[in-house]
Amino acid sequence: MRYLGGYKIALLTCSVIALSIYIAFYRIEFGNGNFQENRTGGKVSEKLFIGDDFMFMSIAEDIDRSHSLHYDYYRDSCPSAEKIIAKSIRDIYDVKPSVAPSLIRLLFHDCFIEGCDASVLLDADEAVTSEKEASPNLSLKGFDVIDAIKSELENVCPGVVSCADLLVLAAREAVIVVHLAFLTLLAGGPFYPLETGRKDSAVAFKEIAQDQLPPPQATLSVILASFASRGFSVRETVSLFGAHSIGVTHCTFFESRLYNFSGTGKPDPDLNPRLLEELKTKCPFSVSASSPSASPGAGLVSSLPASDSENSYGESSGNRNDGEIDLSYNNEGGDENFGTRYYKRLMEKKGLLFSDQQLMGSEETELWVRAYASDPSLFRRDFAMSMMKLSSYHVLTGPLGQVRTTCSKVLPRN
């Protein structure tokens, strides 16, 4: 009996130690804010992974599964959905690699504004003031790709797969194809598991998009505050910026750094002098660099230094006839790693956007920049976690949303 009692105590002690280690690990690795309240009030389960292998773990199961996100949500209703999406992205990427950055950015602009509910995809009509018309969204691309995949899905299982799920799954596939291209997929990721079951909004949020998407002139404190208000830690925020390893930016978003930084009439001292000279040839002086026509929205923009706020996202930035430059323009050293190369550039003052270079502006953000620059697998792992978190941010589930049949239109009211 005494022996059995001792055994029980030992077992209890072991369990307590194991639980403490687990909790400590969870806190250290993922900080706070990882639980996402969905709009039904339920908890979205979190998945963790250790090293480069995913360890699936349900931290908090929803009570009512029909009103929450879960794995393989379309298992019975549309079993081929994820395959159709994945194949479409791969096929399109083969002929048009720019689809990958377009969709990753589209996901960010959807999820950041009132959650991943496909609100950004809605066109304007009598009932909808489209987010597409908000100035940060004028240069978004990839809507045609989403529409094409959606019509394929509608042929196979009409009215089943939401546009919000389609967008997060398509963006994940975009991350995968990019990594295949960079030959880093085999090096461990970053595939990230995604739960599904998001519903689409019946409204769009143009004013909120205008106010709350940080402009390329945003200062570090503005950037961090805007991500923190959505539950993203500094580490997660810095890792998400790694998406700027690929894709393009228009000259208009950084030209004031070349010619008239903060109204000084001089270039931004935080821009690499050699890169500066090259960029000047790619983006010749234009009127907008000296006296911007843009009149940005209020909100975040109004908290910028006056001279910077004048030329944030311009009202017509997407329509101006201005050059497109690779965000990784003139990458020297042949370092082809997605992520790593972006952070190395920041260390050499080669971030194209002022907001990118801001990540070198505090001890804590600089620490993560340096960590990601030197450790590709750490970056891949953190990026995957943060993308997963972004993709489940503030989702609509159950009866709170709808499943649109055309992603640019809300369902007609009965």
Ligand code: HEM
């Ligand atoms: C403060 C935060 C951010 C700002 C100010 C910002 C700003 C910008 C700007 C100005 C562009 C160029 C757009 C153009 O000229 O067409 C751009 C491109 C892009 N952004 Fe961001 N961004 C931010 C965060 C993010 C995040 C968190 C992601 C994804 C996780 C992201 C993904 C991308 C991608 C992939 C592109 C390239 C798009 C393409 O080539 O089509 N950005 N961003």
Ligand SMILES: [Ca+2]
């Ligand atoms: Ca949204």
